[in-house]
Each structure stands twice: as C-alpha cells, then as structure tokens.
Amino acid sequence: xxxxxxxxxxxxxxxxxxxxxxxxxxxxxxxxxxxxxxxxxxxxxxxxxxxxxxxxxxxxxxxxxxxxxxxxxxxxxxxxxxxxxxxxxxxxxxxxxxxxxxxxxxxxxxxxxxxxxxxxxxxxxxxxxxxxxxxxxxxxxxxxxxxxxxxxxxxxx
Amino acid sequence: xxxxxxxxxxxxxxxxxxxxxxxxxxxxxxxxxxxxxxxxxxxxxxxxxxxxxxxxxxxxxxxxxxxxxxxxxxxxxxxxxxxxxxxxxxxxxxxxxxxxxxxxxxxxxxxxxxxxxxxxxxxxxxxxxxxxxxxxxxxxxxxxxxxxxxxxxxxxxxxxxxxxxxxxxxxxxxxxxxxxxxxxxxxxxxxxxxxxxxxxxxxxxxxxxxxxxxxxxxxxxxxxxxxxxxxxxxxxxxxxxxxxxxxxxxxxxxxxxxxxxxxxxxxxxxxxxxxxxxxxxxxxxxxxxxxxxxxxxxxxxxxxxxxxxxxxxxxxxxxxxxxxxxxxxxxxxxxxxxxxxxxxxxxxxxxxxxxxxxxxxxxxxxxxxxxxxxxxxxxxxxxxxxxxxxxxxxxxxxxxxxxxxxxxxxxxxxx
Ligand SMILES: [Zn+2]
Numbered sequence: 001x002x003x004x005x006x007x008x009x010x011x012x013x014x015x016x017x018x019x020x021x022x023x024x025x026x027x028x029x030x031x032x033x034x035x036x037x038x039x040x041x042x043x044x045x046x047x048x049x050x051x052x053x054x055x056x057x058x059x060x061x062x063x064x065x066x067x068x069x070x071x072x073x074x075x076x077x078x079x080x081x082x083x084x085x086x087x088x089x090x091x092x093x094x095x096x097x098x099x100x101x102x103x104x105x106x107x108x109x110x111x112x113x114x115x116x117x118x119x120x121x122x123x124x125x126x127x128x129x130x131x132x133x134x135x136x137x138x139x140x141x142x143x144x145x146x147x148x149x150x151x152x153x154x155x156x157x
Numbered sequence: 158x159x160x161x162x163x164x165x166x167x168x169x170x171x172x173x174x175x176x177x178x179x180x181x182x183x184x185x186x187x188x189x190x191x192x193x194x195x196x197x198x199x200x201x202x203x204x205x206x207x208x209x210x211x212x213x214x215x216x217x218x219x220x221x222x223x224x225x226x227x228x229x230x231x232x233x234x235x236x237x238x239x240x241x242x243x244x245x246x247x248x249x250x251x252x253x254x255x256x257x258x259x260x261x262x263x264x265x266x267x268x269x270x271x272x273x274x275x276x277x278x279x280x281x282x283x284x285x286x287x288x289x290x291x292x293x294x295x296x297x298x299x300x301x302x303x304x305x306x307x308x309x310x311x312x313x314x315x316x317x318x319x320x321x322x323x324x325x326x327x328x329x330x331x332x333x334x335x336x337x338x339x340x341x342x343x344x345x346x347x348x349x350x351x352x353x354x355x356x357x358x359x360x361x362x363x364x365x366x367x368x369x370x371x372x373x374x375x376x377x378x379x380x381x382x383x384x385x386x387x388x389x390x391x392x393x394x395x396x397x398x399x400x401x402x403x404x405x406x407x408x409x410x411x412x413x414x415x416x417x418x419x420x421x422x423x424x425x426x427x428x429x430x431x432x433x434x435x436x437x438x439x440x441x442x443x444x445x446x447x448x449x450x451x452x453x454x455x456x457x458x459x460x461x462x463x464x465x466x467x468x469x470x471x472x473x474x475x476x477x478x479x480x481x482x483x484x485x486x487x488x489x490x491x492x493x494x495x496x497x498x499x500x501x502x503x504x505x506x507x508x509x510x511x512x513x514x515x516x517x518x519x520x521x522x523x524x525x526x527x528x529x530x531x532x533x534x535x536x537x538x539x540x541x542x543x544x545x546x547x548x549x550x551x552x553x554x555x556x557x558x559x560x561x562x563x564x565x566x567x568x569x570x571x572x
Contacts (some may be wrong), residue, residue: 010270013176018216026285058432059287063427087339087436089331090384095276095292095323106291106328108431116432119291132339150290 034076036148042078042134043140049075056114065139081153082137083111083118090127103127109136109156120156160406160571161253162416163531164260165195171366171376171397171516171525174270180215180504181227184208186267187398188228195402196412197260199229203402204258206230209238209245209520213278216271228264228400232540240424241265242399243522243563247422249403259408266398267518275394279339283558288431293323319413325392329431329557331383334472336436338385341479341487345385348471350493352389352513355468356501359510361541362529366395366516376471386474390471395516399524401531406571415535420566420572421454423447429558438473441480441552452566454548457482464504465526465532467554467562468511471482477552479507481564505543506531523553523563530567 028036031048040044048060052067063070065156079092094100105122120138122131125150136156146152167190169175171182173192178186192199206228210220217223221237224230238245247259256519272278283289337343350373359368371389379389409416423444427434445457454460464483468474475489483504484492492498498506509515509529518525530549532538547569553560 010174010176011273012294015176020216024285028286033288053431062391065430065433065544087332087335089328089330089335089386090381091324091328092380093325093327093382094321095280095325096274096321098321100322100324104324106324106332108332118432119288121291150287 029062031062035059036152038078039140039152040146040148041143043081044078045081045111047077047079047111047116049077051075056116058111058114058116060116077113078090078110079113080137081140082135085122085131085134085136086110086117088122088131105131107131107136107156120153122156123157159254159256161250161419162404162406162409162571163401163419163567164404164409164412164414164416165191165193165197165402166400166528166531167191167194168364168399168525168528169397171364171395172516173366173393173395173516175268175396176270178310180266180268180271181223183268183396184264185227187266187400188262188264191262191400191402192229192450195404195414196536197402199262203229203260203262204234205249205252206235207238207245207249207260207261209240209242209263209524211239211520213281214267214269214272214519222370233501240561241520241522241555243422243527243551243553243565244424244523246401246403246419246523246527246565247424247563250419250422253371253403253405260402260404262400262402263524264398264400265521265524267521268393268396269394269519270396276325277323279557280323283326284429292326293326294320319387325383326557327386328383330391330470333436334385334470335388337472337476340437341490343472343475343487343490345387346373346377347490348390348475349373349494349563351468351474352376354493354498355474355507355511355513357514358508358541359514361500361539362510362515363554364397365510365514367393367514368510384385386470392469392512392517395518397516397518397521397525399521399525399528401524417531418568418571420568421448421450421452421566422564423451424563425561429560431558437553438476438480438562440560441477441554441564442482444554444562444564445481445543445552448550448564448566452568453572457550458484458504461548461550462505462529463508463543463549464506464552465511465529465550466506466552467522467526468507469554469556470512471513473554474507474511477554478504481550481552498542500543508538508541508543517556519556523551523565524554526551527565527567530565534567534569
C-alpha cells in the first residue's frame with residue numbers, strides 16, 4: 001500500500017492482552033543522595049569536579065567518566081541553579097502518540113560554572129520564541145514542600 | 158586469519174503490523190529462508206546461533222530463553238546479544254575468526270506492533286532519577302503492596318497527573334536536530350528531501366512498507382511534533398525479521414557458494430548521561446574508524462560504493478554520513494541536492510528506502526541495512542541495483558535515547 005497512513009491497531013485481531021508488573025525503587029546513589037539532600041535545603045545545585053581533567057559534573061558524580069578516577073569530597077562545589085539554553089524543542093505529542101493538551105517546551109540547558117547540561121521544562125507564554133542562548137534560572141518548589149527528587153525543580157524561566 | 162563470508166540471507170516481508178503471525182513463526186520464516194539460501198541444514202551445519210533483542214521491546218523477561226526452537230538451535234550453542242543486529246554480526250565475526258565456529262547464524266527482528274506502549278518503553282530507557290521525570294507524570298500506584306508505598310499514584314507537583322500529559326521520548330530528536338541544523342547550516346527543507354528520496358527508493362524494494370510519492374512540501378506541511386522534527390521526518394515503526402548466515406572462507410568454498418565478505422565491523426557507546434554526551438553522533442565516527450581500519454579502507458568516500466545509514470529521523474541520514482567521514486560537516490545536504498545520494502549518484506545512500514521507506518525495525522535495523530548491502534553486492538537488487546558495487550557500508554544506531562552505534566563493511570572480494 002502506498003499510503004502515508006496505515007492500519008496500526010493490532011487489537012482489532014484475535015490476541016491475548018498482557019502487561020508487565022514492573023515497579024522499581026531506584027536508589028539515588030551516594031552522589032544523587034547528596035545532590036538531592038542539598039536541593040531540599042538550598043536554592044543552588046551541587047556539582048563535582050574531576051581532580052584530573054577539571055571537568056565539572058552536574059548532576060554530580062563520584063567518578064570521572066573521562067579519566068576513570070575518583071572524585072573526592074573536597075572537589076564538590078556549589079553552582080547557581082541557572083544556565084544558558086543550548087537547544088530547545090516544542091513537544092506536542094504524548095507518550096501514546098496522541099496530542100498533548102498543551103505544547104511543552106523542553107530545553108537542554110548548559111548549567112553555569114559546569115561542563116554539564118540539564119534537561120528542563122521552560123515556562124514561556126510564547127512557545128515559538130527562539131530560545132537559543134537565553135539565560136534561564138530554575139524555579140524550585142517552596143522549601144517546605146521539597147521532597148528530594150528531580151521534581152523539586154519545577155521548571156526553568 | 159580466517160576471512161568471514163556471508164553465505165545466506167533471509168527475511169520476512171516488512172509490515173506495519175503482522176497480526177496473522179506470532180513472533181516465533183515470523184523469526185522461523187526469516188531463518189528458514191536464510192538457511193535455504195545458504196544451502197545448509199541448521200540442525201547439523203550451524204555451529205552457533207545469535208539473536209539480537211531487548212526484553213522490553215519483546216514483552217518477555219529473559220527473551221533469550223524463548224529463542225532456540227524457531228531458529229533451529231535447541232540444544233545447540235545459542236545466545237542473545239542485547240543490541241542491534243550489527244552487534245550480533247560482530248559477535249559472529251569474532252566466533253569465526255577464532256576458528257572455534259565455522260558457520261554462525263544471526264537473527265534480529267522487530268514485532269513492534271505487539272508493543273502497545275512503545276513511547277513508554279522508550280521512556281523506560283531514560284535515567285530514572287535524573288531524566289525520566291522530565292517527561293511528566295511517570296509514577297504509578299504501587300501494585301506490589303509494599304507498605305512504604307501508597308495505593309494511589311502520588312500527586313504531581315506541577316501540571317496534570319494524567320498519563321496523557323506524559324511527553325513522548327522523541328523530544329530528544331527535536332533537540333538534536335536543532336543542534337545539527339544550527340551547526341551545519343542544513344535546512345529543514347533539505348532534511349525533507351531525505352524523506353522524499355527514501356520513500357521513493359522504497360518503491361523499488363519489494364519488502365519495504367512505507368514507500369510513497371510525496372513532495373518536499375508534504376513533509377514541510379506535516380505537523381511539528383518535536384520542533385523542528387515534523388511527523389513525516391520520523392521513520393514509522395515496522396515489523397520484520399532478518400537472518401544472515403556467516404561462514405569461514407574455507408567452509409564457504411566447501412559449500413560452493415559465491416560469498417560476500419564481511420571485511421570489517423566496529424561499534425561503540427557514548428556516555429548515557431545526557432548531561433555530558435555529545436550531539437554529533439560520535440558513536441558512528443568511532444565505530445566507523447574501527448571498521449575502516451579492519452577493512453583496510455583509507456579514503457572512505459572514494460572506496461565505498463554504497464551505504465545504508467540509520468535514518469530513524471530524516472536529519473540522522475545526513476548527520477550519520479558526516480560522522481562516518483563520507484561527507485564534511487554540512488556537506489551531506491549538498492550531496493543530497495546534487496543527486497549524489499540517489500541510486501544513480503556517486504554515493505548511493507539508503508537504496509532500500511532506509512528506515513523512512515522500509516520502517517523503523519528497532520534492533521533489526523543493522524541487519525536490514527546489511528541485507529540491502531549484501532543484496533546489492535550480489536547484484537540481486539533488481540531495479541534499484543547500483544552498478545559495479547564492490548564495497549558497501551551498513552550502519553546502525555540503537556535509537557532514542559541511546560548513544561550506541563555499529564558499522565559493518567561488506568566487500569565483493571576478500572580482504
Ligand atoms: Zn576527569
């Protein structure tokens with residue numbers, strides 16, 4: 001068939017339907033625990049700097065992926081919760097392939113004073129605006145309500 | 158050292174869904190065809206069997222346990238590579254090089270139409286602590302009954318808790334495409350031309366499922382899904398199975414087949430961390446370097462006659478050609494517009510129709526691409542045959558959100 005749209009709903013044929021009970025508890029790890037414990041109390045991010053190549057990782061890590069060496073406690077630093085938009089996209093489709101109620105702007109943000117980037121939702125009234133190079137800062141949940149997960153970072157603006 | 162030859166290939170038809178066949182029957186068909194093509198009996202002649210599969214795509218735990226019967230491998234050496242088909246080819250290549258095995262069969266498939274929540278399974282491949290929550294509500298009620306968890310799904314901190322508000326993982330392609338366009342000066346129109354070319358090529362490939370006569374405007378007017386990625390920039394998923402049989406040169410001669418040689422392969426993975434990973438398909442560059450060295454290729458652009466590169470998204474074809482050293486940064490789109498990537502051009506690319514024309518067959522991508530190269534080098538490609546091709550390259554990428562790729566070099570003459 002030479003149509004762009006094809007029948008792709010196999011449920012219209014005889015079948016057995018199953019799903020996976022696959023629930024997990026993901027440990028944050030030593031570095032992750034420190035990062036989130038810090039984020040619960042402060043409005044900054046915690047990063048770690050490789051003693052050999054000086055690369056700054058945010059989220060922080062216990063070892064450098066380039067040098068394959070330990071990153072000691074004294075090499076941890078506090079960095080501002082802000083950065084510069086490297087690339088951004090407007091997502092209009094949900095995980096099931098259907099339309100999202102509202103388009104969402106997601107960016108990869110180079111975090112200041114680090115060699116790392118972070119994915120962030122950008123809150124903007126104009127999703128078509130060119131965000132390249134824009135300075136953005138993280139908006140965190142009110143301190144009392146923070147739970148020590150990535151969701152404490154509500155969005156960037 | 159042993160030279161490694163392709164002595165048989167087999168494949169099913171590729172379709173957007175395959176409700177009439179179970180996945181085992183489907184794999185059996187591809188393998189049976191490959192064994193007949195090679196003129197061998199798998200129960201006697203094949204020394205080792207390899208499938209390439211990822212449990213969550215398949216819908217099984219420990220999928221490798223479900224493999225032996227439908228590929229002729231019960232009570233025989235058999236294993237699964239959790240990776241793309243070219244990773245499987247590489248494993249088979251090494252088994253033959255050691256002299257331990259004479260004939261090895263490699264199978265890879267996609268029965269993605271059985272997977273009702275593809276987007277969610279792909280999201281499952283994101284870092285659960287630092288990346289996955291970005292997509293929106295990902296928490297579910299705890300069904301396992303652990304007392305430390307509630308029976309209700311936790312309330313989200315922002316936005317809706319509805320599953321329908323979870324963003325599709327392909328947003329990563331939107332980010333990377335924007336980077337590629339900005340860095341190379343390539344335009345969205347030029348990427349649209351990749352779609353037009355590949356869907357047109359697919360008309361001449363009998364097993365391709367997404368052939369279409371479309372214009373650049375059709376692609377440009379298709380809906381933005383992850384700007385700048387539009388709906389027609391995305392290779393739709395497809396079901397299909399491919400089996401390739403490799404043998405040592407000596408064995409191929411004994412069997413009296415006219416072989417195509419697997420003269421080199423390479424593979425590598427970038428860091429999984431999006432925070433520090435490059436956006437320029439470095440995985441393809443490193444894998445190609447390894448494969449070129451093995452195959453003795455010094456000037457890839459001059460020496461390679463035909464290529465099949467991963468085009469799960471239109472821009473990926475151009476990006477991969479550049480990473481493979483077949484075009485300078487920003488040059489791939491020029492080659493495309495000059496017609497050099499056409500079947501009749503100087504660097505025929507994705508003559509099979511690519512994934513945009515055949516369909517995205519997940520872990521079978523590398524074998525589908527290898528199948529096309531072998532078919533072309535054998536001179537069996539019919540109306541899409543590239544004349545005088547001696548050296549071909551197949552490249553795969555494991556798709557969003559991976560930074561893993563593999564390259565295989567096939568040649569008419571042994572090296
Ligand atoms: Zn380092």
